[in-house]
Amino acid sequence: GGKNLNDHALVEVLANEAKNGIEWLKTIDANLSQVGSFGGASVKRIHKPVNDEGKTVAVGSYLVPKLTKAAEDKGVQFVMETAATELVVTDGKVTGVKAGDTTYTGKAVILATGGFAANTEMVLKYKPSYEGFVCTNAPGMTGDGIVMATAIGADTVDMEQIQIHPTVSQETSALITEGLRGDGAILVNSEGKRFFDEVGTRDAVSAAEVAQPGGFAWLIVDNKMVEASSVIAGYIKQGLTVEGADVEALAAAMGVDGAALVETMDKWNACVEAGKDEEFGRTSFANKLDEGPYYAIKVAPGVHHTMGGLKINTNTEVLDASGNVIPGLYAAGEVTGGVHGANRLGGNAVADIIVFGRIAGQQAAAYAN
Incomplete structure (x- = not known):
């Protein structure tokens, strides 16, 4: 589906770990029990949730509350309506993020800030032919994570690959x-x-x-x-x-x-x-x-999805322009590039965020320890 523009190593991870992601979701009471067809798929391979009546429901509104509850049960603190603007680097390692007058510090940072489809100026920079197209994304999808990471030397890939x-x-x-x-x-x-x-x-x-x-x-x-x-x-x-x-x-x-x-x-x-x-x-x-x-x-x-973004390896470590790991910085989901290539198959964004989100969490925790 990605027309062979994808990073094949990342595609292998996505395919091989998708089943484990579905099984993990069950542990937080998120069951994608229905399997159907989507665009570009030759077989039924799209896992979807159903409600108590057995009717299909939207995957986003189903998963997000369950993921949120799982995080809250672990004691995670959410800071809402707070725009992050800058990554903090100490002795060559990413150690935090600035948001307004507040600096949040930690032993590692994971960027899961989504793509840039709602940033019209950024979209038209790479795809001028999309002038006048509406956007399906939430208004916060403005590429801030990409901007913050490239400001400290992170590399990007496939930025011109923008899906309608x-x-x-x-x-x-x-x-x-x-x-x-x-x-x-x-x-x-x-x-x-x-x-x-x-x-x-x-x-x-x-x-x-x-x-x-x-x-x-x-x-x-x-x-x-x-x-x-x-x-x-x-x-x-x-x-x-x-x-x-x-x-x-x-x-x-x-x-x-x-x-x-x-x-x-x-x-x-x-x-x-x-x-x-x-x-x-x-x-x-x-x-x-x-x-x-x-x-x-x-x-x-x-305009629906931006396949391009930060360059990562299979451990979700963000890479610089020389291909070196930026210590302490991880990224997962639509903020990254290389997974989907020239075209994202329907459903694969959910697989992306679950598979690489879990890897980012595991790798960042191992690094911090």
Whole structure:
């Protein structure tokens, strides 16, 4: 998925340790029990959580409270709304971080500050063609960890590799999860026609959308998918969908040709029944889209993930421009580069933060001791 731009040693760690990460999550009552398909995946390999009713829930809002509680149970102190601005270096070793008038010191520092997708100036520095794109990220994703680390000599890698996600609500910047397409949703253009393999890699699907009339698409699901997913129910509640009791009514709500959409849906359901998509080569099939009411969400690409960042080794130690370890400094997650290469496969950011976050904790603790 990373088009061989990845650091292969980091990819091996990600793949080999993912299962252990899932097993570790169970020890903090975080169970990713459902396995499904995502874009760019040839088999079902995306582990997702479900609620007590067995419905799929969003992985972030599920994991973060459980990770937070696990940290609080260990006595971790959280300092909120406090911007870190500078790393402290003592005798060539990183020993703390400055935040406003306060300096926090320790025997090691782990940077887990995320990427820079919400920093428009930084994004356009590396990808001027993304001018005008909305961003799916939280406003704090401004690359501060990268800036602080490079200020003390840290190296970066793949900074120009910035991912756009194909299904983003342009009015709200809300990310519409890739899991919907993996579970059977389809994309149609303004003419009511499919135009691409919906579970292709994010860069490919995004490019196909941009090439459509108006540069957007409609993501379509049926009532069976709604009943199985609290995530979709959330989109409906947020007012992101249009609805139709049948396909013709949905077409009217979308403003597309009714006959064309009916033909598209019939052809898609035939593909599901046959297990083969002659037109676009999709290989991921779920249930037919044949139970009303039907729902559609208008989507287009948005800046979503920055694959580039600080250069690390397999121990998550941050490296300088000469390839030397910066003592006392570790990094994990989207603040780092090299793991995902030219394209991050859906779900792999969660694997990234769990796998390399655990390694960073273990390595920093060993260093401090």
